[in-house]
Amino acid sequence: MSYQKYIETNRKIADIGYSIALLSWDQEVMMPAKGAEARSSQISTLSVIAHEWSTDERYGELLHALAEDKSLSWEQKRNVELSLRDYEKQKKYNSDFVKKLSQTISKSFNAWQAARKANDFKVFAPLLKEIVALKREEAEMLTYETHPYNALMDDYEPGATVAQIDELFAGVKVSLSEMLDKINQSPQPKNLFAGKKYEADKQWKITQELLKKMGYDFDAGRQDYAPHPFCTSFSAKDVRVTTRADESDVFDMLSSSVHEGGHALYEQGLLEENYGLPAGSAISLGIHESQSRLWENCVGRSEAFWKNNFQLLSDVFPEQTKGLTAHDAFIADNIIQPSLIRVQADELTYHFHIMIRYELEKRLVEGSLEVEDLKDAWNEMYLKYLKVKVPSDNQGVLQDIHWSHGSLGYFATYSLGSFYAAQFFNKASQEIADLDKMIERGNYLPLKNWLNQNIHQYGRLFDASEICGKVTGEKLNFKYFKEYLEPKLAKVYQW
Numbered sequence: 021m022s023y024q025k026y027i028e029t030n031r032k033i034a035d036i037g038y039s040i041a042l043l044s045w046d047q048e049v050m051m052p053a054k055g056a057e058a059r060s061s062q063i064s065t066l067s068v069i070a071h072e073w074s075t076d077e078r079y080g081e082l083l084h085a086l087a088e089d090k091s092l093s094w095e096q097k098r099n100v101e102l103s104l105r106d107y108e109k110q111k112k113y114n115s116d117f118v119k120k121l122s123q124t125i126s127k128s129f130n131a132w133q134a135a136r137k138a139n140d141f142k143v144f145a146p147l148l149k150e151i152v153a154l155k156r157e158e159a160e161m162l163t164y165e166t167h168p169y170n171a172l173m174d175d176y177e178p179g180a181t182v183a184q185i186d187e188l189f190a191g192v193k194v195s196l197s198e199m200l201d202k203i204n205q206s207p208q209p210k211n212l213f214a215g216k217k218y219e220a221d222k223q224w225k226i227t228q229e230l231l232k233k234m235g236y237d238f239d240a241g242r243q244d245y246a247p248h249p250f251c252t253s254f255s256a257k258d259v260r261v262t263t264r265a266d267e268s269d270v271f272d273m274l275s276s277s278v279h280e281g282g283h284a285l286y287e288q289g290l291l292e293e294n295y296g297l298p299a300g301s302a303i304s305l306g307i308h309e310s311q312s313r314l315w316e317n318c319v320g321r322s323e324a325f326w327k328n329n330f331q332l333l334s335d336v337f338p339e340q341t342k343g344l345t346a347h348d349a350f351i352a353d354n355i356i357q358p359s360l361i362r363v364q365a366d367e368l369t370y371h372f373h374i375m376i377r378y379e380l381e382k383r384l385v386e387g388s389l390e391v392e393d394l395k396d397a398w399n400e401m402y403l404k405y406l407k408v409k410v411p412s413d414n415q416g417v418l419q420d421i422h423w424s425h426g427s428l429g430y431f432a433t434y435s436l437g438s439f440y441a442a443q444f445f446n447k448a449s450q451e452i453a454d455l456d457k458m459i460e461r462g463n464y465l466p467l468k469n470w471l472n473q474n475i476h477q478y479g480r481l482f483d484a485s486e487i488c489g490k491v492t493g494e495k496l497n498f499k500y501f502k503e504y505l506e507p508k509l510a511k512v513y514q515w
């Protein structure tokens with residue numbers, strides 16, 4: 021009886037959460053500009069309700085009682101355990117702090133936008149200082165072992181610690197620097213697709229086709245345009261993706277749609293009957309990102325993928341692709357070029373953008389770096405690792421939205437996603453006969469089903485390291501990323 025009550029309560033809380041998500045989707049995709057003010061108050065009202073319901077004392081009592089209930093199945097017990105963990109974490113926040121943080125975030129977001137306009141970090145710095153101070157306070161409030169940054173990472177990647185990430189990134193840095201040195205000494209291949217115009221509506225047609233081929237269910241989702249592509253979900257039966265068009269770059273929209281499609285397959289792969297329960301939601305941002313990057317990179321940037329999809333590209337853009345081949349597309353899609361902007365970075369140098377941000381954030385939170393010195397530290401690290409000189413704050417320390425939103429502890433999940441992706445893909449290649457041939461034939465369903473079965477269906481029942489162990493037989497291991505990327509680059513750079 022009381023487990024039933026638990027399910028009902030969770031579903032109601034989820035109804036509110038997903039309603040907020042729908043309002044936010046609409047805000048990004050459909051809403052006319054003048055709707056902004058009312059929308060922000062609608063979202064804020066619902067957020068207060070969601071918070072009240074999920075921290076209600078009676079809900080807490082129910083969770084505590086169920087935690088003692090010996091009659092529950094393993095899965096029921098696990099759901100309760102995770103809900104209780106979420107509940108107790110929420111209870112640690114006092115309402116004064118929550119109010120102050122949300123006010124500071126909204127001021128800081130405005131300051132960040134003004135700073136972007138002025139191309140001047142100094143405009144944003146005072147507010148960022150307040151954000152960092154509040155984040156330090158938050159870490160103390162949540163309590164932590166060994167490092168305050170652990171408490172902040174817990175929001176995005178439960179279980180991840182500074183000790184683990186430091187060790188992982190130390191190896192990543194050495195390994196990727198070696199690869200980058202080799203690339204710098206090799207002649208840079210030419211992107212034969214550059215310098216031409218690719219109409220957005222035609223690119224759109226290709227992405228719709230690719231999403232269909234991946235097994236994205238258009239009866240349980242849709243694709244729209246948004247300035248910053250994202251995937252959002254209101255249940256496993258309504259999972260939406262967005263994309264953007266750059267008419268000078270035919271690969272940008274394509275890879276962005278396949279990326280968001282990978283996120284969407286995860287959400288569509290959660291079990292409908294687990295709506296509102298931990299078992300019905302994704303494990304962590306790192307595991308979520310592993311799904312998008314597996315499709316975007318391991319599949320979408322492979323030679324097998326291009327052997328199959330070049331025809332689609334040349335049917336839609338016959339003039340622009342005249343005389344070019346699948347191999348040319350594969351090469352152009354895999355050129356490595358150190359650059360200033362994270363979201364435009366290639367598959368290799370991307371991780372330096374992440375490691376720089378991780379290092380800086382960690383130091384801000386532990387107090388070994390102050391906001392006043394952030395810009396210089398940023399520029400030094402870009403010079404050191406990527407050998408690029410940052411010409412302006414907009415192309416440097418001001419480029420990401422995360423800090424203005426108070427999202428400290430987030431960045432490492434992007435890299436974790438790539439590394440998990442390579443490890444999962446390696447296992448899938450062993451377990452699915454002729455996976456490469458299947459991709460070459462455009463048959464992605466065995467891979468989608470494998471991911472549904474091994475990862476998606478469990479939701480949060482296993483944590484990130486458990487699912488990694490269960491699927492691949494070992495914990496996260498960077499060697500799979502290296503073993504995946506190096507042979508591909510050897511082809512591109514003819515080593």
Ligand SMILES: [Zn+2]
Binds near residue numbers: 283
């Ligand atoms: Zn993503």
